Amino acid sequence: MQSYLGRVTKAHILNAVREGVGDEAAERIAGLKKAEMAQAAEQLLAGTGWLPPVLRTARPASRVAGSDAEALAQAAE
Known part of the structure; x- marks a missing residue:
């Protein structure tokens, strides 16, 4: 993260901190x-899980509902 934060503008650094830690x-x-x-x-961002937008991916679904899980399992076979 150090190399990213050292290469972006101050505004980008502040936005990152706002996203990861907060306005204060x-x-x-x-x-x-x-x-x-x-x-x-x-x-400040260490341990928060914050990533630059270019490295972000969609979050995986934490859990699929019971009937949907069964349908997905059957489709995978």
Whole structure:
């Protein structure tokens, strides 16, 4: 993530922090220089599961309803 955050604009860094952590965290780092902001954002985003939009995929369905699961199982055979 460090290489991504170090290469995007400050606005993109702040948007990432807003998405991953919240508005308050983004406001806390808004006045920093870009390198310091990127480093702070990396620390804030660590462990949140946040990914840049280009790396995101659709979330898998967590569970399929009972009758749908049976139909899918039969179709797979």
